[in-house]
Structures are given as C-alpha cells and as structure tokens.
Amino acid sequence: MSWTRGPLAALAVCVLVLTGSAGCGTSGAQDGKNGGVSPAPVGELLDDSDEEGRLYREVDKDQAPEVGVEVQPNPDDSWDVRLTVSGFRFSPAGTKETPVAGRGLAHLYVDGRLVARLRTDRYRLPAELVPRGTHHLTARLYADDGTVWAADGEPIESTTDLTASEAEPTMSAGATRVRTGGQGSPDRAGKAS
Structure with a gap:
C-alpha cells in the first residue's frame, strides 16, 4: 500500500465507524482529559x-x-x-x-x-x-x-x-512492624480477623 492510501483508508474506516455505535479517535477515558481515567463512578x-x-x-x-x-x-x-x-x-x-x-x-x-x-x-x-x-x-x-x-x-x-517518654521516644512491642488495631492477622481492610 502506498503512503497516500494509508490515510485515505483510515479516513474511510472512521467514516464507517462514525455511522455505527462507536467513533474514531479517542474517548474521554483515553484522551488525557481525565488523566487516562474513566469518569465512571467507583465503589x-x-x-x-x-x-x-x-x-x-x-x-x-x-x-x-x-x-x-x-x-x-x-x-x-x-x-x-x-x-x-x-x-x-x-x-x-x-x-x-x-x-x-x-x-x-x-x-x-x-x-x-x-x-x-x-x-x-x-x-x-x-x-x-x-x-x-x-x-x-x-x-x-x-x-x-x-x-x-x-x-x-x-x-x-x-x-x-x-x-x-521524656528522655527519648520508645516503641511499644511490635511498633516497628505493620500492625492492626486488634489481635490476629490483618485482613485486606487492615483490620484484625
């Protein structure tokens, strides 16, 4: 294919797609307007x-x-x-x-x-x-x-x-490791199970 046909073929595809349910180019979720993030609600x-x-x-x-x-x-x-x-x-x-x-x-x-x-x-x-x-x-x-x-x-x-303390700070038992508010192992929400 020559270099003149490439852009014309792409334009033809865009015209065909525009008449359907999708458009050529980028959507708001991909064009950088939203930082590459979908505007759909989360959670x-x-x-x-x-x-x-x-x-x-x-x-x-x-x-x-x-x-x-x-x-x-x-x-x-x-x-x-x-x-x-x-x-x-x-x-x-x-x-x-x-x-x-x-x-x-x-x-x-x-x-x-x-x-x-x-x-x-x-x-x-x-x-x-x-x-x-x-x-x-x-x-x-x-x-x-x-x-x-x-x-x-x-x-x-x-x-x-x-x-x-007044002299120097000290840590309670285990304060240098990841801890949760209760006993047991942390679940995904950071709470003890």
Whole structure:
C-alpha cells in the first residue's frame, strides 16, 4: 500500500465507524482529559462516615487497597512514619477531586486527632504532636474526592501504638512492624480477623 492510501483508508474506516455505535479517535477515558481515567463512578457510597463526616466509599474486599503503618523513633524525639500500601497509589497535589480506584491520599491520626494529610508514604511526626505516654497512630486511606475507602463497611486503615517518654521516644512491642488495631492477622481492610 502506498503512503497516500494509508490515510485515505483510515479516513474511510472512521467514516464507517462514525455511522455505527462507536467513533474514531479517542474517548474521554483515553484522551488525557481525565488523566487516562474513566469518569465512571467507583465503589458505592455508604451512609456511614468518619469523625469528620466524610462518607465511606465501599469497594469489593478483593479489590480494596491495603495500608500498613510503621514508626521509628529519632534522637530528637520526633518519629519517622512509613506507610506500606498495596493496590494504592498516592495522588499528587492538584489532582482532580474525582474518585479513582486505588488512588488518593492518607490521613494520619494520633489518638483520633488528624495531624497530617499525606500524598507520600513517608512523614516525620514532630515530637510536640506526641506527648508523653502511649498513643495510637492510625493511617486511613481516602479517595481524591475526600471519601473514605472502605471494605465490608469498615474504613481501610491501620493502627500501631507508640510510646513517648521524656528522655527519648520508645516503641511499644511490635511498633516497628505493620500492625492492626486488634489481635490476629490483618485482613485486606487492615483490620484484625
């Protein structure tokens, strides 16, 4: 086929296809207008919400993202926090506020109080946010529209304990490994089974 027939043949195919149910070119899900993401709804919004009133966005347990949280003390009494995620990507700042499966940000809580919104898997937790005593550090996953990723009606989150003393920070038993809020092995939603 000569180079002049190629474009003409492609044009003819486009004309034929345009008269049918599909069009030539790209759809909104592929043209970059939506970042290569389908605008279709993701998950099901539940009536349940978190402490801030953000609705849960339920996804199938076998497709749900996972999160784990690890902490390490620093000599300056701050803490290095590292999140481990599976089936999840952090969205960069400025991302359109549309839920996309397995994408969003994490909120970090100390004893139920929001201390940071994370778009990365690492954070340095300042000492002044962790007074002396034992505290619960929770990482919870959110969609870009602010809804809480959930599976089986529970938020997708992970919690670990950390203990701060006046001399230097110490970790409670097992705080350097991924832990959940209860006993047993974590299920896909970060909860103990």
